[in-house]
Amino acid sequence: MHIVICIKQVPDSAQIRVHPVTNTIMRQGVPTIINPYDLFALEEALRLRDAHGGEVTVLTMGPPMAEDALRKALTYGADRAVLLTDRYFAGSDTLATSFALSQAITKVGETFGTPDIVFTGKQTIDGDTAQVGPGIAKRLDLLQLTYVAKIASIDLDVREITVERRSEGGMQMLKSRLPCLITMLEGTNEIRRGSLDDALRAARSQIVKWSAADAGIEDLAKCGLRGSPTVVKRVFAPTARAEKAAQIDTTDKTLRDLADELIAAILTRQPALEHELPFDGAA
């Protein structure tokens, strides 16, 4: 089987710094990682390949430096990597991103074989929208299985797939058909450590680099800023709360007295809590 997985290189969000004057993200020296949610999807893709045979193609859209993320994905054991990079993609929102990626997936299919499954992570940690997966599915007319916790079975002869999908209050068991698009939930499988062989192969691998034209994208009006119906009009920092926290003085007090004082302070500020907390009202 042929599996395509879309990944994204993201800033390591724990280390994001915002310029205090210009309110822009200071990317200088911020380390980048593969979007953590994508690693669960990659692991699932590799497991399926190992069980059923075939190949895993990793695809990303991004600046030239996103090649690092692809190379990293190869060290986990992916078979090939495709970088879609072009200045025409700059400023893409989720609709424009799903357009470019779906066109590239079509091209991947023509070049390396039609994919049976397209994987994405459930969302990225920088955009956090969870919109690109469903967008790709819709544009490629693929069946959409989001928030999948587990792939229960795949029958390549009858092209059937059964999955466990997270939903409100429980798990749905769904039966669907290939080809489909799956967004993977986190934490279902331990992420493998790539072998030394994989690392050596990754270091030697040629990464396929496609411009918009290489990927067969003719309609540039659907890409980047031009192809994005949403427009960011204003970026600003959250306002600080006007009042500082009231500090409870801890000098020379027992923990018991401090605790009583805190409860009194809570009830002074929110008398209604008297009925919320299971008190009898008598202090």
Add this chain to the structure above:
Amino acid sequence: MSTANRETPPPAAGRAGMKKELPEHFKDYRHVWVFIELERGQVHPVSFELLGEGRKLADKLGVELAGVVLGPPGEATWHAVAEAFAYGADLAYIIEDPLLAHYRNEPFTRAMTDLLNTYKPEILLLGATILGRDLAGSTATTLLTGLTADCTELDVDADGSLAATRPTFGGSLLCTIYTINYRPQMATVRPRVMAMPQRVDKPVGRVIQHKLAMAEEEVVTKILGFLPDSQSAKANLAYANVVVAGGLGLGAVENLQLVRNLASAIGAEYGCSRPLVQKGWMPADRQIGQTGKTIRPKLYIAAGISGAIQHRVGVEGADLIVAINTDPNAPIFDFVHLGIVTDAIRFLPALTEAFTRRLSPHNRDKLAS
């Protein structure tokens, strides 16, 4: 490859070209819609929170507020319609069909896009839930319109455009996003970000019934079964009135028991900050913050949590926030109401004990059982 036909694309609307030129065929899109999320007979409360928000937008625009109810034939679906009226909808669009008994992407996307193309609202709001995100992404892509996720603030500007504000980069920045030349303008909002509006009894409203043009044979994906989460293990953080949470300051996984003890002593839900989930100390459904749950309790007690921006985003709706932390310079003290600079590991047992002393014997027994 399915891409819907569009007239000539509008002129580039980059940051430089903010000029609004709504194409002619979008000019008759009017009114504000809220998707009423119905799953297994229950309406998700985020739907009511959005009706409260949608009401404000509709009033500013001088238009009507509608609820969209998709469900199986029967009582639960009509109950959802009545609830939509109770929380402020002027009218409801309803599609009753057996295909809509349980959520599946194909029939729900078909139902929603069909309603939107037929009745043409200018704004559609959905909850940023599992169901809402699945449906919103497919719907917006089908209509090739803009969709803004996880909004924390919604407003309309002078020319009637929806201004959707959302956190970006884990909450370090906020950005205001517009869908200039496309309709409907779509946005999702996470549960508990908006306040719950007042419910009105004996509501009335107009109902517009629509048919789903789809047969079961056309739906590829079939539901084989449903495994409910065990009730005991399930966190109900989002709608809890009192929440206690622990962070890295607790130092060791076994100290989370101190948080759980306090929570059970006062009948609260418990949770944690992101690093604890990353360490595997607590399951992901107990994570509070931008990438976890947004909470809106009457009381929130944060123990040993430093208060990274992404945590702040998820707790700011709490009526009263109390922080316990040894570091007087921890960022959490910038946005809480009450602070104690002390070691949570030593203080939590004392606080639990102090609360327990105040509990009525009756409640003590009730909580212990």
